[in-house]
Structure formats: C-alpha cells, structure tokens
Amino acid sequence: MKLKKILVPTTFAREGMKVREVFKICVEAGVPALPYLNSKGERRGFVSLAGIMHHGCLPNYMVELAMVLGDQLSCVQDASTKVRELMDHSIEAYVDKPLHSITSETPIIKAMAILEKFHSSFLFVFDGEEYRGVITAQGIAQRMLEIDAEKSDVVSRES
Amino acid sequence: MTEHADSVINVIFGWDPVWVAGTLFVLTYAVIMTERVNRAIVALLGGMLMIISGVLNQEAALRGEDFNTLGLLTGMMVIVAITRRSGVFQFVAIWSAKKVGAQPWGILLMLSVVTALFSALLDNVTTVLLIVPVTLLITQELKVTPFPFLFTEILSSNIGGAATLIGDPPNIMIGSAVPFSFNDFLVNLAPIIPLILLMTLAAVWVIWGRKMHASDEARQNIMGFNERNSITDTRLLKQSLFVLTAVISGFIFAHQLHLEPATIALFGAALLLLLTNIKRSSESQAKDVHASFAEVEWITIFFFIGLFILVHGVERVGLLDTLANAVLDFTGGDLTNTALMILWISAIFSALVDNIPFVATMIPVIKSMAPVFGGAENLEPLWWSLALGACLGGNGSLIGASANLIVAGYAEQAGHPIRFVPFMLLAFPMMLMSIVIATIYIYFRYLV
Numbered sequence: 189m190k191l192k193k194i195l196v197p198t199t200f201a202r203e204g205m206k207v208r209e210v211f212k213i214c215v216e217a218g219v220p221a222l223p224y225l226n227s228k229g230e231r232r233g234f235v236s237l238a239g240i241m242h243h244g245c246l247p248n249y250m251v252e253l254a255m256v257l258g259d260q261l262s263c264v265q266d267a268s269t270k271v272r273e274l275m276d277h278s279i280e281a282y283v284d285k286p287l288h289s290i291t292s293e294t295p296i297i298k299a300m301a302i303l304e305k306f307h308s309s310f311l312f313v314f315d316g317e318e319y320r321g322v323i324t325a326q327g328i329a330q331r332m333l334e335i336d337a338e339k340s341d342v343v344s345r346e347s
Numbered sequence: 348m349t350e351h352a353d354s355v356i357n358v359i360f361g362w363d364p365v366w367v368a369g370t371l372f373v374l375t376y377a378v379i380m381t382e383r384v385n386r387a388i389v390a391l392l393g394g395m396l397m398i399i400s401g402v403l404n405q406e407a408a409l410r411g412e413d414f415n416t417l418g419l420l421t422g423m424m425v426i427v428a429i430t431r432r433s434g435v436f437q438f439v440a441i442w443s444a445k446k447v448g449a450q451p452w453g454i455l456l457m458l459s460v461v462t463a464l465f466s467a468l469l470d471n472v473t474t475v476l477l478i479v480p481v482t483l484l485i486t487q488e489l490k491v492t493p494f495p496f497l498f499t500e501i502l503s504s505n506i507g508g509a510a511t512l513i514g515d516p517p518n519i520m521i522g523s524a525v526p527f528s529f530n531d532f533l534v535n536l537a538p539i540i541p542l543i544l545l546m547t548l549a550a551v552w553v554i555w556g557r558k559m560h561a562s563d564e565a566r567q568n569i570m571g572f573n574e575r576n577s578i579t580d581t582r583l584l585k586q587s588l589f590v591l592t593a594v595i596s597g598f599i600f601a602h603q604l605h606l607e608p609a610t611i612a613l614f615g616a617a618l619l620l621l622l623t624n625i626k627r628s629s630e631s632q633a634k635d636v637h638a639s640f641a642e643v644e645w646i647t648i649f650f651f652i653g654l655f656i657l658v659h660g661v662e663r664v665g666l667l668d669t670l671a672n673a674v675l676d677f678t679g680g681d682l683t684n685t686a687l688m689i690l691w692i693s694a695i696f697s698a699l700v701d702n703i704p705f706v707a708t709m710i711p712v713i714k715s716m717a718p719v720f721g722g723a724e725n726l727e728p729l730w731w732s733l734a735l736g737a738c739l740g741g742n743g744s745l746i747g748a749s750a751n752l753i754v755a756g757y758a759e760q761a762g763h764p765i766r767f768v769p770f771m772l773l774a775f776p777m778m779l780m781s782i783v784i785a786t787i788y789i790y791f792r793y794l795v
Contacts, residue, residue: 247762248480249757249761253480255576258568258573260567
C-alpha cells in the first residue's frame, strides 16, 4: 500500500501570506497544514491550522484552565473583531520547525509509524526537492475503508 | 598536604589544597552567577573536579552529601507532582477568587494569601506555576493589568516559603544541617511571616490596590467559572490529600516518631505512588511512575549534589574556618552584630544571586562559630537570621529566586513581560522593609 493514492496535492504557504489565505487553502484542500517557504523559496518549516489557532487565539493559561472556564468570557464578547485581527496577521509568527517528511514511495505503514512517533496527524511528501502534497490520518483511514470495501465486493461476487 | 580525620588530602601535582579548593570554589560560583551555563552542570563539574584534583576522594565527597536535603526535596517533589494532577490547587485558587465576589483587590489579596500558604507547604516554583495561570485568566477577564497581581504573588511566595522547613530550599538545608525540626521552624519563623505579608500587602494597596476596579459584567465572567470542574480525578484527590496530610503530620510529630524529614517525605512519595498504581497493569504502572519521577526538578537535585561536594571540599581544607574567623573579627565576636550582619548580608546577596550556594557555604561557616559563642545551642539567632535573610532576600530582584524567574517567563509568554528594573525599583524597597521587620523580630526575640 503506497502513499500516492492518498496524497493531497497543495501549494506552499509563502512568506508574507496572511492567515486568511492559509486557512482558505487548507480548508479547500482538506488538509491541516502547509509547508512554508521563505522569500528565497527555501523550505523553513510549516504552518498548521492547529498551531495558528493555539498561538493566535489561545494563551497557555486558557488551555491549562480549560475545564473551569465559564460560558461567558471577555474574548467571546468581541470574538468577531479578534477573528478579523487574526485573519490579517502575517503567517511568519506561526511557522513551526520543519517536520520529518517522507517520499511518495514510502509504504503507508511507515508513514503511520512516523505520524505516531511525532504525535502528528499529517506528513509532507517530498521527492527530493519536489513537493508532492500532504498525507493525513483521515486520508489513511479513507484508503483503509476503500480496501475494506474492495475486499467486501470480492467476497460478495464469489458468493 | 593537609591531614584530616578520615584520609589524607593528596592533590594532583602536589599543589596546595587550599589554593586548589579555593580556586575551584570561586570559579564555580562565578560561573553559576553568570547564568550562562545551567547551574546543575556547573555545580556537578565543580564537584567532580574537587574529586579529580584530589581535594576529596569519592568516599569523602559522599560524606559531604546531605541525604536529608536531597531526600526531602525529591520526596516532596513527587508528592506535589502527583497531587497537582488532581486539580486541587486550581480549585482553591478559583474558589478563593469567587469568595470575594471577584473584586480585583479582594482577588489580589486572596491569591497572595493562597500563594503564601501553598509556598509554605510546597516548593515556591510549583506554587507559582499553579497560581500564575489562574491569575492571568482572571485579570484577562477583569480587563485589569496582571502586573500588580503577579508582583504580589512573587513576594508572597518567597515570604510564605520562609515560614516552614519545607517552604524553601535554604530552610531545608538549614533544618537538615543543624538539625531543626518542622516545628522549630513553625515556632521560630512562622510567627513573623503574617506581619511581613501584611505590611507587604499594605504597600501594594497604597501603590495599586486603591485604584483597582472592574466592571460588573467582567466580574460576572469570573463568577461563572466552575472550579469544581478542575477536580478531574476525585479518587486521586482523596489519595493525595490523605498522603499530604499524613506527611505534614509526620513532620510535626517527627521528633516523637524518631524520623528524619527525608524519610517521611520519601515514604509519603512511595505510599502515594503505591496508592495511585495499585490494581494497574505493570505497563501502566511503569508509565505512571516514570511520569511522576520525570516531574522531579532534577536540575535542582543535581545542583545540590555538586554543591555539597564543592562546599565539603573547601570546608575540609579549612577555608570556611578562615571565612568564619574573618566574619567574627569584623563583628568583634558579638552575637548581636554577627546575627544582624548575617541577616542583612544574606538578604542583599540573595536578592542578587542564587541563595542556595550562599546558604550552602554559610552553614559550615556558622557551625564553626560555635566555640566562640559558647556552644552550638547558642547559634540559634544566627540560623534564623540566615533563613530569614536568604528567603526574604529573594524578593529583592527578578533574579533573586527561581520562582520570580518562572513568573516572569510565564507572563512574558502570555504577552505581559515583567522588566528587571521596574520590578526591582518596587521590590527591593519592599524586601528591605521585610528585613527591617525581621531585624526587629530577631533582636527582640533572641538577642535582648
């Protein structure tokens, strides 16, 4: 089982982009993150939806005290202003360190092992310097469902 | 070569042991003060070089280690690491904020008192790590600046820590070396702590408290917090509180039980680990025990290990006797002068650099003064002066204590940086005020 079938091709996040643009690309492609290129076109890490939300909206103390928060919070009262502010931020502040990448020939089981090792839900696929796309846990699950469906079809045809 | 009771000092290349030990000691302390290299690395290197250079052999170095300090610190760290998972400390902090109707000054007061109380029973770093997130959340909701709150919590943490044997590492070291019991600290230091805290809070009220205000809507947000939800595991809460109470009771009755604090703390840690792991699979036990041990501040523990060897090295070559004689020459061998000098010097020193190496050095220095003052039993004012000076002195600057730096780091991450100079301009005079109170207390209680 190879990765090619579950790869989601995307573009890069580039220096100077706004959070709004990254969110749009990720939501349209259904991926949680994009690799990040600086102004010289060098790969310098990645930006993820979770990372932007955590650093842009959630201070650590809110995460720590998540269980005790009430339903009325000051940040909820002016949420739309804060969202618009966040969308206008440049993505540079949210770039995370480069993640381990894999090639399109990598077996899915190895990709799953790497996902597990880095507690990640996605991996970027590069063949040399060429970017192929993102694989996600959902993509792997979908491929497993397809394999299961193919097997069921074979069994029902035989019977 | 210098003769010693247990073995002969045989320094490499036949160098003078006093010079070798003295140079190693001064160099190590100097590098620790620069804070360029982690203090545990520096202290361990210094300690090991004391052995490699031949000032101490391994056996002698081991005799320098204070198991009581190391065991008490480690045991309490494990107990607190497990207990904090239950969410009880956050529960108390939020409950206390709601008890005062979410009024900003009331919250500042309550969180400061809670910080001081927690600091008396837990280590200061753990205490501020528990209180600061609650403070930042509350001040965010109240739309007030968090600085006065964080500032007062730093001060309260060091003041509260001075009250008990287990509140602050200098007290643990002094308690172990003399030895003083948990009750000795309660009887001798705890009585003055409420007054120092009260005076500090009065100063904070004059500076900020009078002008603090929050809207009704903002206060309603705080009242909407559900502190009960912070208790994530009721069984763990019961087990932790049972062991914590048993350990504190053990400290109080240590004399009658013929037990040292380290034994009580380590037994408590082992008992809590047993209670929380019983009926679990061996794999799950290994994971939990590993996680609990991982939360021990090994940097502090290894810092102590290196430091004890280092201090034992200079003690063994007679350098600390020389230092003690110099202090006595300066004070004319007068107990009052010596006690007050120790109080003030340790306060000023602790405000500017780490108080642990200072206290580690001063302990053998004070011990060696016993003959001058007619025996070890007459040194009590000096010990309490050292404890109060070292603990309260930590309030003098942002680098005066580990807890101060932890608060500053957390606040900076949350977008509320605490700057060195503005902090010191307010904190140093307040620290001096606390030392003036301590001076009056020491003088009238022990020296008149």
